[in-house]
Amino acid sequence: MTTSKKVLWAITLLVAVIVGGVVGHLWNDIPLIRWNPELKIYEVFNLILVFCIGVFVPFFIKRWIEDSRSVKSCLIDELRSAMRISDEIRVVIDRCQASSSIVQTDKDQISYLFHRSEQMIDSFDAQMKESFPHAMSTTVRDVKDAHHAYQNMLTGGELMTGGFTTVSGDFRRGHETACASYQTKLKVAIQKVHRF
Amino acid sequence: METKETITIAKDFSNRLGARYRKDGPYSGQQFLEDFLLPAFERAVVGGHCLLVDLDGAWGYPSSFVSGSFGKLSLEKGPALVEKHLRFKSDENNMRLERVRKEIANPKVK
Numbered sequence: 622m623t624t625s626k627k628v629l630w631a632i633t634l635l636v637a638v639i640v641g642g643v644v645g646h647l648w649n650d651i652p653l654i655r656w657n658p659e660l661k662i663y664e665v666f667n668l669i670l671v672f673c674i675g676v677f678v679p680f681f682i683k684r685w686i687e688d689s690r691s692v693k694s695c696l697i698d699e700l701r702s703a704m705r706i707s708d709e710i711r712v713v714i715d716r717c718q719a720s721s722s723i724v725q726t727d728k729d730q731i732s733y734l735f736h737r738s739e740q741m742i743d744s745f746d747a748q749m750k751e752s753f754p755h756a757m758s759t760t761v762r763d764v765k766d767a768h769h770a771y772q773n774m775l776t777g778g779e780l781m782t783g784g785f786t787t788v789s790g791d792f793r794r795g796h797e798t799a800c801a802s803y804q805t806k807l808k809v810a811i812q813k814v815h816r817f
Numbered sequence: 818m819e820t821k822e823t824i825t826i827a828k829d830f831s832n833r834l835g836a837r838y839r840k841d842g843p844y845s846g847q848q849f850l851e852d853f854l855l856p857a858f859e860r861a862v863v864g865g866h867c868l869l870v871d872l873d874g875a876w877g878y879p880s881s882f883v884s885g886s887f888g889k890l891s892l893e894k895g896p897a898l899v900e901k902h903l904r905f906k907s908d909e910n911n912m913r914l915e916r917v918r919k920e921i922a923n924p925k926v927k
Contacts, residue, residue: 729833732877739912746911765912777880781835783842 627684631677638669692752696814699745700764704807706738707771707800714796718788728781735772742768753817760813767806774799820904821866822857827874829853834875837885846885854886858894861902872907872914883920891924 642665710731717723742764749757775796779785830853835844861868891899899921907914
Protein backbone atom coordinates (compact mmCIF):
# COMPACT_ATOMS: atom_id res chain seq x y z
CA MET A 622 0.00 0.00 0.00
CA THR A 623 1.44 3.37 -0.99
CA THR A 624 1.89 6.21 1.50
CA SER A 625 -0.88 8.28 -0.12
CA LYS A 626 -3.30 5.35 0.22
CA LYS A 627 -2.34 4.89 3.87
CA VAL A 628 -2.98 8.56 4.60
CA LEU A 629 -6.29 8.34 2.73
CA TRP A 630 -7.33 5.35 4.84
CA ALA A 631 -6.37 7.13 8.07
CA ILE A 632 -8.30 10.25 7.08
CA THR A 633 -11.33 8.17 6.05
CA LEU A 634 -11.30 6.35 9.38
CA LEU A 635 -11.02 9.58 11.32
CA VAL A 636 -13.85 11.19 9.35
CA ALA A 637 -16.02 8.08 9.88
CA VAL A 638 -15.47 8.25 13.66
CA ILE A 639 -16.25 11.97 13.77
CA VAL A 640 -19.34 11.61 11.56
CA GLY A 641 -20.48 8.68 13.72
CA GLY A 642 -20.09 10.80 16.86
CA VAL A 643 -21.95 13.75 15.33
CA VAL A 644 -24.80 11.54 14.03
CA GLY A 645 -25.01 9.87 17.42
CA HIS A 646 -25.15 13.27 19.07
CA LEU A 647 -27.87 14.63 16.76
CA TRP A 648 -29.97 11.49 16.55
CA ASN A 649 -30.91 10.75 20.13
CA ASP A 650 -33.11 7.75 19.37
CA ILE A 651 -30.24 5.37 18.64
CA PRO A 652 -30.79 2.55 21.12
CA LEU A 653 -28.13 1.72 23.74
CA ILE A 654 -25.99 4.69 22.90
CA ARG A 655 -26.81 7.93 24.67
CA TRP A 656 -24.83 11.11 24.75
CA ASN A 657 -23.87 12.05 28.27
CA PRO A 658 -24.73 15.75 28.51
CA GLU A 659 -21.93 16.25 31.05
CA LEU A 660 -19.43 15.13 28.40
CA LYS A 661 -17.83 17.99 26.52
CA ILE A 662 -17.25 17.69 22.77
CA TYR A 663 -13.51 18.52 23.06
CA GLU A 664 -13.13 15.57 25.45
CA VAL A 665 -14.43 13.24 22.74
CA PHE A 666 -12.02 14.71 20.21
CA ASN A 667 -9.25 14.43 22.77
CA LEU A 668 -10.04 10.74 23.20
CA ILE A 669 -10.05 10.15 19.46
CA LEU A 670 -6.78 12.00 19.08
CA VAL A 671 -5.10 9.97 21.84
CA PHE A 672 -6.43 6.77 20.27
CA CYS A 673 -5.09 7.76 16.84
CA ILE A 674 -1.68 8.70 18.23
CA GLY A 675 -1.49 5.49 20.24
CA VAL A 676 -2.47 3.19 17.40
CA PHE A 677 -1.51 4.77 14.09
CA VAL A 678 1.80 6.48 14.88
CA PRO A 679 3.59 3.27 16.01
CA PHE A 680 1.94 1.38 13.16
CA PHE A 681 3.18 3.82 10.48
CA ILE A 682 6.64 4.12 12.01
CA LYS A 683 6.97 0.32 12.08
CA ARG A 684 5.83 0.06 8.46
CA TRP A 685 8.17 2.86 7.40
CA ILE A 686 11.15 1.14 9.06
CA GLU A 687 10.25 -2.21 7.49
CA ASP A 688 9.79 -0.69 4.02
CA SER A 689 13.09 1.13 4.26
CA ARG A 690 14.89 -2.03 5.42
CA SER A 691 13.38 -4.04 2.58
CA VAL A 692 14.38 -1.45 -0.04
CA LYS A 693 17.95 -1.29 1.29
CA SER A 694 18.11 -5.07 1.29
CA CYS A 695 17.17 -5.15 -2.44
CA LEU A 696 19.81 -2.55 -3.25
CA ILE A 697 22.51 -4.38 -1.31
CA ASP A 698 21.55 -7.67 -2.97
CA GLU A 699 22.23 -6.12 -6.40
CA LEU A 700 25.67 -4.91 -5.31
CA ARG A 701 26.51 -8.26 -3.71
CA SER A 702 25.46 -10.03 -6.93
CA ALA A 703 27.76 -7.74 -8.92
CA MET A 704 30.53 -8.63 -6.49
CA ARG A 705 29.88 -12.36 -6.94
CA ILE A 706 30.17 -11.92 -10.71
CA SER A 707 33.58 -10.32 -10.30
CA ASP A 708 34.52 -13.39 -8.25
CA GLU A 709 33.40 -15.56 -11.20
CA ILE A 710 35.64 -13.51 -13.52
CA ARG A 711 38.51 -14.01 -11.09
CA VAL A 712 37.88 -17.78 -11.17
CA VAL A 713 38.09 -17.78 -15.00
CA ILE A 714 41.36 -15.79 -14.98
CA ASP A 715 42.88 -17.97 -12.23
CA ARG A 716 41.85 -21.16 -14.02
CA CYS A 717 43.32 -19.95 -17.30
CA GLN A 718 46.58 -19.02 -15.61
CA ALA A 719 46.74 -22.39 -13.88
CA SER A 720 46.11 -24.27 -17.15
CA SER A 721 48.47 -21.96 -19.10
CA SER A 722 45.82 -21.47 -21.76
CA ILE A 723 42.98 -19.09 -22.52
CA VAL A 724 40.64 -19.75 -25.46
CA GLN A 725 37.91 -17.73 -27.18
CA THR A 726 35.19 -19.40 -25.06
CA ASP A 727 36.85 -18.04 -21.90
CA LYS A 728 36.96 -14.54 -23.41
CA ASP A 729 33.29 -14.78 -24.42
CA GLN A 730 32.46 -15.91 -20.89
CA ILE A 731 34.26 -12.88 -19.45
CA SER A 732 32.35 -10.58 -21.85
CA TYR A 733 29.09 -12.20 -20.84
CA LEU A 734 29.87 -11.89 -17.11
CA PHE A 735 30.48 -8.18 -17.60
CA HIS A 736 27.16 -7.95 -19.44
CA ARG A 737 25.43 -9.56 -16.43
CA SER A 738 27.12 -7.27 -13.93
CA GLU A 739 26.09 -4.27 -16.05
CA GLN A 740 22.50 -5.46 -15.84
CA MET A 741 22.76 -5.66 -12.04
CA ILE A 742 24.20 -2.16 -11.81
CA ASP A 743 21.39 -1.00 -14.14
CA SER A 744 18.92 -2.49 -11.71
CA PHE A 745 20.72 -0.84 -8.76
CA ASP A 746 20.55 2.49 -10.63
CA ALA A 747 16.80 2.14 -11.32
CA GLN A 748 16.03 1.21 -7.70
CA MET A 749 18.13 4.07 -6.35
CA LYS A 750 16.27 6.52 -8.62
CA GLU A 751 12.99 5.24 -7.20
CA SER A 752 13.90 5.02 -3.52
CA PHE A 753 16.73 7.48 -2.82
CA PRO A 754 16.72 10.06 -5.62
CA HIS A 755 18.47 12.62 -3.38
CA ALA A 756 21.45 10.36 -2.76
CA MET A 757 21.64 8.37 -5.97
CA SER A 758 23.85 10.49 -8.23
CA THR A 759 27.23 10.14 -6.52
CA THR A 760 26.74 6.59 -5.24
CA VAL A 761 25.60 5.22 -8.59
CA ARG A 762 28.25 7.18 -10.49
CA ASP A 763 31.00 5.80 -8.22
CA VAL A 764 29.79 2.23 -8.80
CA LYS A 765 29.54 2.74 -12.56
CA ASP A 766 32.96 4.39 -12.78
CA ALA A 767 34.50 1.53 -10.80
CA HIS A 768 32.84 -1.03 -13.07
CA HIS A 769 33.95 0.89 -16.15
CA ALA A 770 37.57 0.99 -14.95
CA TYR A 771 37.56 -2.73 -14.16
CA GLN A 772 35.97 -3.63 -17.50
CA ASN A 773 38.43 -1.41 -19.38
CA MET A 774 41.37 -3.03 -17.63
CA LEU A 775 40.24 -6.50 -18.62
CA THR A 776 38.54 -6.11 -22.02
CA GLY A 777 40.16 -2.93 -23.28
CA GLY A 778 43.64 -4.35 -23.77
CA GLU A 779 45.45 -7.44 -24.94
CA LEU A 780 43.13 -10.03 -23.36
CA MET A 781 40.57 -9.86 -26.17
CA THR A 782 43.13 -10.18 -28.98
CA GLY A 783 43.61 -13.46 -30.84
CA GLY A 784 47.31 -13.51 -29.89
CA PHE A 785 46.56 -13.59 -26.16
CA THR A 786 46.62 -17.33 -25.50
CA THR A 787 48.15 -17.58 -22.05
CA VAL A 788 47.55 -15.70 -18.82
CA SER A 789 50.86 -14.65 -17.30
CA GLY A 790 51.49 -14.20 -13.60
CA ASP A 791 51.85 -10.45 -14.16
CA PHE A 792 48.51 -10.25 -15.93
CA ARG A 793 46.84 -12.21 -13.16
CA ARG A 794 48.32 -9.93 -10.49
CA GLY A 795 47.21 -6.86 -12.48
CA HIS A 796 43.72 -8.30 -12.70
CA GLU A 797 43.72 -9.14 -9.01
CA THR A 798 44.52 -5.52 -8.16
CA ALA A 799 41.81 -4.16 -10.49
CA CYS A 800 39.25 -6.66 -9.18
CA ALA A 801 40.06 -5.87 -5.54
CA SER A 802 39.74 -2.14 -6.24
CA TYR A 803 36.35 -2.68 -7.91
CA GLN A 804 35.12 -4.84 -5.04
CA THR A 805 36.25 -2.22 -2.51
CA LYS A 806 34.15 0.40 -4.33
CA LEU A 807 31.16 -1.95 -4.22
CA LYS A 808 31.65 -2.51 -0.46
CA VAL A 809 31.85 1.25 0.10
CA ALA A 810 28.59 1.64 -1.84
CA ILE A 811 26.98 -1.07 0.35
CA GLN A 812 27.98 0.88 3.48
CA LYS A 813 26.57 4.08 1.97
CA VAL A 814 23.25 2.33 1.29
CA HIS A 815 23.16 1.14 4.93
CA ARG A 816 23.49 4.76 6.05
CA PHE A 817 20.67 6.15 3.84
CA MET B 818 15.31 13.25 -37.82
CA GLU B 819 13.87 10.10 -39.33
CA THR B 820 15.53 6.72 -38.82
CA LYS B 821 15.82 4.96 -42.18
CA GLU B 822 18.41 2.29 -41.55
CA THR B 823 19.14 -0.14 -38.72
CA ILE B 824 22.17 -2.25 -37.93
CA THR B 825 21.54 -5.07 -35.48
CA ILE B 826 25.07 -5.95 -34.45
CA ALA B 827 24.30 -9.46 -33.16
CA LYS B 828 22.48 -10.44 -36.38
CA ASP B 829 24.21 -8.40 -39.07
CA PHE B 830 27.76 -8.74 -37.73
CA SER B 831 28.30 -11.18 -34.86
CA ASN B 832 27.04 -11.86 -31.36
CA ARG B 833 30.62 -12.65 -30.21
CA LEU B 834 32.58 -9.47 -30.58
CA GLY B 835 36.33 -9.29 -30.79
CA ALA B 836 39.04 -6.77 -30.01
CA ARG B 837 40.11 -3.42 -31.54
CA TYR B 838 41.95 -4.14 -34.80
CA ARG B 839 41.53 -6.66 -37.62
CA LYS B 840 44.98 -8.02 -36.79
CA ASP B 841 43.67 -8.87 -33.29
CA GLY B 842 41.30 -11.51 -34.64
CA PRO B 843 37.79 -11.92 -36.07
CA TYR B 844 34.85 -9.56 -35.45
CA SER B 845 37.00 -6.67 -34.37
CA GLY B 846 35.86 -3.10 -33.86
CA GLN B 847 37.82 -2.04 -36.92
CA GLN B 848 36.10 -4.68 -39.06
CA PHE B 849 32.67 -3.57 -37.85
CA LEU B 850 33.54 0.08 -38.42
CA GLU B 851 34.89 -0.36 -41.94
CA ASP B 852 32.45 -2.97 -43.23
CA PHE B 853 29.19 -1.91 -41.57
CA LEU B 854 29.15 1.22 -39.47
CA LEU B 855 31.05 3.73 -41.59
CA PRO B 856 29.26 3.02 -44.92
CA ALA B 857 25.84 3.17 -43.23
CA PHE B 858 26.82 6.28 -41.28
CA GLU B 859 27.95 8.07 -44.46
CA ARG B 860 24.67 7.14 -46.17
CA ALA B 861 22.83 8.63 -43.18
CA VAL B 862 24.83 11.87 -43.32
CA VAL B 863 24.34 12.25 -47.10
CA GLY B 864 20.65 11.33 -46.87
CA GLY B 865 20.06 13.54 -43.84
CA HIS B 866 18.59 10.73 -41.76
CA CYS B 867 19.47 8.71 -38.66
CA LEU B 868 21.11 5.32 -38.39
CA LEU B 869 19.84 3.10 -35.58
CA VAL B 870 22.32 0.67 -34.04
CA ASP B 871 20.72 -2.16 -32.07
CA LEU B 872 23.15 -3.37 -29.41
CA ASP B 873 21.08 -6.27 -28.05
CA GLY B 874 21.79 -9.95 -28.53
CA ALA B 875 25.59 -9.89 -28.21
CA TRP B 876 27.40 -11.78 -25.47
CA GLY B 877 29.09 -8.60 -24.39
CA TYR B 878 30.88 -5.53 -25.65
CA PRO B 879 34.63 -5.58 -24.96
CA SER B 880 35.93 -2.07 -24.30
CA SER B 881 38.44 -2.45 -27.13
CA PHE B 882 35.62 -3.22 -29.59
CA VAL B 883 33.64 -0.17 -28.49
CA SER B 884 36.70 2.02 -28.73
CA GLY B 885 37.80 0.57 -32.09
CA SER B 886 34.40 1.08 -33.70
CA PHE B 887 32.30 3.87 -32.14
CA GLY B 888 35.26 5.69 -30.60
CA LYS B 889 37.19 5.62 -33.87
CA LEU B 890 34.15 6.84 -35.81
CA SER B 891 33.81 9.73 -33.37
CA LEU B 892 37.51 10.56 -33.71
CA GLU B 893 37.24 10.61 -37.49
CA LYS B 894 33.91 12.39 -37.91
CA GLY B 895 33.62 14.39 -34.70
CA PRO B 896 31.32 13.67 -31.74
CA ALA B 897 28.71 16.25 -32.79
CA LEU B 898 28.09 14.73 -36.23
CA VAL B 899 28.06 11.18 -34.85
CA GLU B 900 25.60 12.12 -32.10
CA LYS B 901 23.41 13.83 -34.70
CA HIS B 902 23.12 10.83 -37.03
CA LEU B 903 23.49 7.81 -34.75
CA ARG B 904 20.83 6.40 -32.48
CA PHE B 905 21.24 3.41 -30.20
CA LYS B 906 18.90 0.84 -28.82
CA SER B 907 19.38 -1.69 -26.04
CA ASP B 908 16.44 -3.11 -24.18
CA GLU B 909 18.58 -5.53 -22.22
CA ASN B 910 21.40 -3.33 -20.92
CA ASN B 911 21.19 0.40 -20.27
CA MET B 912 24.77 0.67 -19.05
CA ARG B 913 25.95 -0.61 -22.42
CA LEU B 914 24.19 2.35 -24.04
CA GLU B 915 25.89 4.71 -21.60
CA ARG B 916 29.33 3.24 -22.36
CA VAL B 917 28.89 3.64 -26.11
CA ARG B 918 27.58 7.20 -25.77
CA LYS B 919 30.43 8.06 -23.39
CA GLU B 920 32.96 6.68 -25.87
CA ILE B 921 31.47 8.80 -28.65
CA ALA B 922 31.41 11.94 -26.51
CA ASN B 923 35.00 11.40 -25.31
CA PRO B 924 36.82 9.20 -27.82
CA LYS B 925 40.25 8.07 -26.69
CA VAL B 926 43.22 7.94 -29.03
CA LYS B 927 44.74 4.43 -28.94
